Amino acid sequence: MQTETQPAKLALYWAIALVPLAWGVYRTVLNAMKLFS
Amino acid sequence: MSALSFLDREHSVAGLGFNRWLVPPAALCIHLCIGEVYAFSVFNLPLTKLIGITKAAQGDWSLADVGWIFSVAILFLGLASAFTGAWLDRAGPRKAMTVSAFCVGGGFLVGALGIQLHSLPLLFLGYGVLGGCGLGIGYISPVRTLMTWFPDRPGMATGLAIMGFGGGAMIASQLSVLLMHHFASATSLGVAPAFATLGIIYAVFMLVGAAIVRLPEAQWRPAGYVPAAATSRLITDQNVDVRTAVRTPQFYLLWAMLFLNVTAGIGVLSQASPMIQEMFKGSVTPLAAAGFVGLLSLFNMGGRCVWASTSDLIGRKATYFIFFLLGLLLYAAVPSIAREQKITAFVLCYGIILSMYGGGFATIPAYLKDLFGTRYVGAIHGRLLTAWSAAGVLGPVLVDYIRQYRIHEGVAKADAYSATMYLMAGLLFIGALCNLAVGPVSRHFHQPNAPAAE
Numbered sequence: 001m002q003t004e005t006q007p008a009k010l011a012l013y014w015a016i017a018l019v020p021l022a023w024g025v026y027r028t029v030l031n032a033m034k035l036f037s
Numbered sequence: 038m039s040a041l042s043f044l045d046r047e048h049s050v051a052g053l054g055f056n057r058w059l060v061p062p063a064a065l066c067i068h069l070c071i072g073e074v075y076a077f078s079v080f081n082l083p084l085t086k087l088i089g090i091t092k093a094a095q096g097d098w099s100l101a102d103v104g105w106i107f108s109v110a111i112l113f114l115g116l117a118s119a120f121t122g123a124w125l126d127r128a129g130p131r132k133a134m135t136v137s138a139f140c141v142g143g144g145f146l147v148g149a150l151g152i153q154l155h156s157l158p159l160l161f162l163g164y165g166v167l168g169g170c171g172l173g174i175g176y177i178s179p180v181r182t183l184m185t186w187f188p189d190r191p192g193m194a195t196g197l198a199i200m201g202f203g204g205g206a207m208i209a210s211q212l213s214v215l216l217m218h219h220f221a222s223a224t225s226l227g228v229a230p231a232f233a234t235l236g237i238i239y240a241v242f243m244l245v246g247a248a249i250v251r252l253p254e255a256q257w258r259p260a261g262y263v264p265a266a267a268t269s270r271l272i273t274d275q276n277v278d279v280r281t282a283v284r285t286p287q288f289y290l291l292w293a294m295l296f297l298n299v300t301a302g303i304g305v306l307s308q309a310s311p312m313i314q315e316m317f318k319g320s321v322t323p324l325a326a327a328g329f330v331g332l333l334s335l336f337n338m339g340g341r342c343v344w345a346s347t348s349d350l351i352g353r354k355a356t357y358f359i360f361f362l363l364g365l366l367l368y369a370a371v372p373s374i375a376r377e378q379k380i381t382a383f384v385l386c387y388g389i390i391l392s393m394y395g396g397g398f399a400t401i402p403a404y405l406k407d408l409f410g411t412r413y414v415g416a417i418h419g420r421l422l423t424a425w426s427a428a429g430v431l432g433p434v435l436v437d438y439i440r441q442y443r444i445h446e447g448v449a450k451a452d453a454y455s456a457t458m459y460l461m462a463g464l465l466f467i468g469a470l471c472n473l474a475v476g477p478v479s480r481h482f483h484q485p486n487a488p489a490a491e
Contacts, residue, residue: 006056013249017065020242021201024208025338028331034324 044247046129051251057186057259059249064179064198066246067134070239071141071172072205074114075334077107077164079213083226087155090226098157106165108430113169115426118177122419123279125174126412130182130250137175138243144168145236152229164232175243176202176422180402181415185253188411189262191403192353196345199399203338207331209235269407271354271476275483276410282417287408287478290471292424295401297468298360299428301368301461302337302394304436305387308454309333315450316375316383329384336388337395344396345403353404354472360393361469368462372455398425408478435460 042048084103088094125133147163150156179198187194216234220227264274282288305312310326321329348356367386374382401421406414436457443453 006059010056010058013059013062016245017062017069017201020208021065021069021204024204024211025335027211028207028335032328032332032335034322034328 044129044132044135046127046132046252049129049131049250049252050254055251055253057253060183060186060251061194061197063130063134063246063250064183065201066249067137067175067179067243068198068201069205069208070243071137071175072202073209073213073235073239074107074110074168074172075203075206076209076213077110079210080228080232083217083228084152084160086226087152087228090224096155102157106161109161109165110169110172111429112426113166114172114176115423115429117170117173118419118422119173120419121174122177122416123413125178125419126181126415129252130178131247133174133178134243134247134250137171137178138240138247140167140171140174141243142171142236142240144171145232145239149229149232149236152232173419173422177415177419179246179250180418182250182252184402184406184411184414187259188264189259190346190349191406192345192348192356192400193342195402196342196399199345199395199402200338200341202398203334203341203395207334207338210334212238269352271352272407273410273478273483275480276412277408277417277478277482278484279413279416279420281482281484282409282413282478283420285478285482287475288417288421290475291401291404291408292421293471294357294361294468295397295421296424296428297464297471298357298364298394298397299425300432300435301364301464301468302391302397303428303432304457304461306333306337306391306394307433308436308440309387312454313383316454317378317380318451320378320380329387332384333387333391336392340392340395341399344393345399348400348403353400353407354475356396356400357404357472358469360397361465361472364390364393365462365465365469368458368465371458372452375451375454408475410484412484 081100081103085093085097085100088097093099121133144163144165144167147167148160149163151159151161151163180195183194183198184191213231213235216231217227220230220234277285309330310323313321313329314323314326344356344360367390371383371386374386402414402418405417405421409417436454439457439460440453443456444450
């Protein structure tokens, strides 16, 4: 079966999920840096 | 046709040519929200100062009272997943995710009302019972859906979803603190409005996940997919019904393995901040200890995706052997590393241990699928999650009890954790024995005349 690539839809869906996750990881890493400073 | 019929299973089946990589974000939308339960501790101290504001006053709740809210939520997560697993399989992911969104969002709103009225039973009922049920209903359905889309890589698929659960804790801990700061005033700590706002945000985000989730057609297979049953005797192409599965020794061996792996990890996770401060007295500040907890969360999240994907390559049994045997060695090494005050090695040891804690959660659905088939794996996974509830209560109690006992015996605080570490190593050894005993499910448990897989 041929699969549609749907690149715009893929980018939108993944952005919805990954942007909040990236924000949480970024803030956590910032805090974690204090362990070694 | 009913207005809500678009929630039905048959209305969420994808059309021809649908790209399966559109489905993991839907699963992530759910798990990124329900993972908030692991960050509940950020509310603990504010909830003990709702009346006194700057410090606890007469009539304020105690930390012990508030501490039980997390345990109640985890308990209802396990109960809901155990008792609704079969319904979730029938109802389909969209309906399950929608119900979960309303339970989680509603749980926060009822909890906010409980905080506003200073009613602890209402908070328990809202966040603990209603919210906990939402967590259980929301946990299984995305995992099961991804397994049907990725039969060629079930470990990676479940790892992706369950990674979201770990990541959700990181988002929630930051977001909750930001919202409390935003709503705080001279007369309020802002906990109730933060709760209400979180409830609305989570419900909306989860409903987005429910709207975009799709199921494959019954006989859909990825192009070029060859079932792995022919390559390993531990992987079946048959199905075992949930009521039959719970009568097999394999189910109880996997229950024990998940229970032991979670007990070992959650005990440390719950005490991570005081533990590093007491073992490295003078060199680790409370702020740095919070950084350590954050770092453990990162390893916990990363491990879910990395280990579950690895299990697709080396097999579930081998992956679990790594968890138990490497975990055993690391736990046994921690006391001497702490005595020598090697902080980097200490952090690395716990990072790897927590990566395997997360990996255990993420690999178990694929292990179940290998042994019992795809058809009832959601319901079987639901029953197995009672191991998480049991470990969620026992793990922290075990670590805390042994620490207190050792301190009462006159052992220095820095050394009080050593006995716990050796006990955890012992638990992991038992887990390795359970894993060793896991074999293929006997043919007479297989469902007769059923399609091999969905």
